[in-house]
Amino acid sequence: MTEDGQLLSNFRVNLVPAVLALANPPWQRAVWLDPSVFENLDHIFHVLFDDFCDAGQPERYLGTSLRTDEEVDLMRQLGSALIAAGSEAPDDTDEQYLRAAAWPQVVAVAGRLAHVMVANDLGELAALHRTGCGEAVTGP
Incomplete structure (x- = not known):
C-alpha cells in the first residue's frame, strides 16, 4: 500500500464510524446520552x-480522508446540517x-454519506482483492 493509501485508510478508520454514528438515532440515544460511555x-x-x-470546508480533504467529489x-x-442543529x-x-428540529436533516445526510463512503471503501477493497488475487495466481 502506498503512503497516501495508508494515510487515507488511517483517516477513514476514524471518519467512517463517526458518520455512521450520526446516521443511527438509536445509537445516539443509547451511547451519547449515557454519561458512563466515552x-x-x-x-x-x-x-x-x-x-x-473539516466538515465546513472539506475540499482539501479529497484524497486524504474523502475519496470522491x-x-x-x-x-x-x-x-451545514450540524451547524444548523447547533444553532x-x-x-x-x-x-x-438530538431534539433540534434540524437533527433529522443531520441523520438523513449522514445516512447518504455513510452509504457512499462504505460503498466506496468496499469498491476499493474489491479492487485490492482482485489485484492481490491476480498477483497470487500469476506469481511464482
Whole structure:
C-alpha cells in the first residue's frame, strides 16, 4: 500500500464510524446520552471538524480522508446540517442537539454519506482483492 493509501485508510478508520454514528438515532440515544460511555457528540465534532476532516470546508480533504467529489459534497452538507442543529442547542448539550428540529436533516445526510463512503471503501477493497488475487495466481 502506498503512503497516501495508508494515510487515507488511517483517516477513514476514524471518519467512517463517526458518520455512521450520526446516521443511527438509536445509537445516539443509547451511547451519547449515557454519561458512563466515552463517545459523545463532542467526540464526533472533533473527528469531523478538527482531527480528520473539516466538515465546513472539506475540499482539501479529497484524497486524504474523502475519496470522491460526491463524498466532499455530502460532507459539506453534513457540516451545514450540524451547524444548523447547533444553532438550536444553546447549551451545546447532546440532548439539545438530538431534539433540534434540524437533527433529522443531520441523520438523513449522514445516512447518504455513510452509504457512499462504505460503498466506496468496499469498491476499493474489491479492487485490492482482485489485484492481490491476480498477483497470487500469476506469481511464482
